[in-house]
Amino acid sequence: MSIAPPANPALLDIRDVSKSFGSVEVLRSVSLKVTRGEVVTVIGPSGSGKTTLLRCVNFLESYDSGSIRIDGKEVGFRETGTRQRRSERDLAKMRAETGMVFQSFNLFPHLTAAGNIMLGLRKVRGKSSAEARQIAEHWLGRVGLAHKADSLPAELSGGQQQRVGIARAVAMEPKILLLDEITSALDPELVGEVLEVVRSLAEDGMTMVMVTHEMAFARDASSRIVFMADGGVSAAGPPAEILGADIDNERLRSFLARFRASHF
């Protein structure tokens, strides 16, 4: 008997992932599938495990049980069923398949904007300096910073730094882009320029998982919203359903009510 593969296999397949920090269970049997081209936003109160989940996807954090697959390949562990951690070299290779943008930007301060983007292209993708420079300039243009290619991060505003951070991640042509509260450290007037870049990537069909507190953005730009609470997925669905008035989920209702009270 043969089992036909599903018509639209998940690009990212998180299955029953659990993780504890000491006695605190931060992820409780989380499952989530993301298909190619989807933009999934993850919302929820702080401490609900959103960021931890995202960090497990590129194995910046390990997890205790369950599996995370990208394009069918287990991310952090060898496919021998023994939960043996991949070698350093394999992990690096797997991580290069995902891009990540951080809340605190984490640009390399000793490298220029272009240098930040070129590092991975040269050392991981093996491109020549000239080729890497060309790609860096292309992406800097895409995020509206063509004129800042030779600026050091310290010479850029927060919004500009984060746009370089996004360019650094997407220049590697990742299969999936992970965005971890990328506007939380920004002054309110700089949030728009960063979200604009994310929106244009979404229009290009980039698969994204985004942890965010920007509800308006989640509503307008995502194909699906995942609401996490207490380390588990509490609700998931299209924005209209999740943010709609008639959702039957007490935790989500109170989260949204509190959120609205503090933001409007």
Place this chain on the structure above:
Amino acid sequence: MLGQIAYALPFLAQGFAVTLWVSLLVVVLSLVAGVMMGVGLVYGPTPLRWVVRIFSDTIRGIPILVLIFFVYYGLPAIGIHLESFWAAVLALTLFKTAQVIEYLRGAVGSIPKGQSEAAMAIGLTFRQRLAYVIFPQAFRRFLPPWINGVTDAVKGSALVSLLGITDLMHAINQVIGRTYEAMPLYILGAVIYFAVNYALSLASRRLERRFSFIRE
């Protein structure tokens, strides 16, 4: 008096060469060993961290003079016989290595964790992360205490004279033994040591300025 000192100059120059040679060996060997062990201390598995921690704390808790005598007079008891020159170099290197470990730990520890994570996220391996992201940033913080340590090594190399090695210090003492001109010879020695160390700190300042473009 000056004639006698001038007559002794070639002998002093030989001693000076030994001082420089010992210093160079100690500085280079301790840099290599210290950086490797320091990386082990920061990134290694727990047992390795413990080994390096114990090594560093023990060595730094022993007076350098005791360490020199221990290596030269103590190790033969367990069958390790070293020439006085190499015993002195080994003892000074152990001492300096422990310091380099601490400089490296401090410098690398000052780099925010997000730097490693960003480097991991683009797919750099551990070695690449160190080479292209961590060390270039840590270098600026490593340099000042390390150069300080290098000048200490040059000064500390005078201790090898206690094992009968004819370095600059020992040469000076021998010339004094023949000429009884203690004051001018010690002043000459002080000037030479000072000249070497002052040149080093000038070079250090220039290097630090070159790397000051890195801002946090």
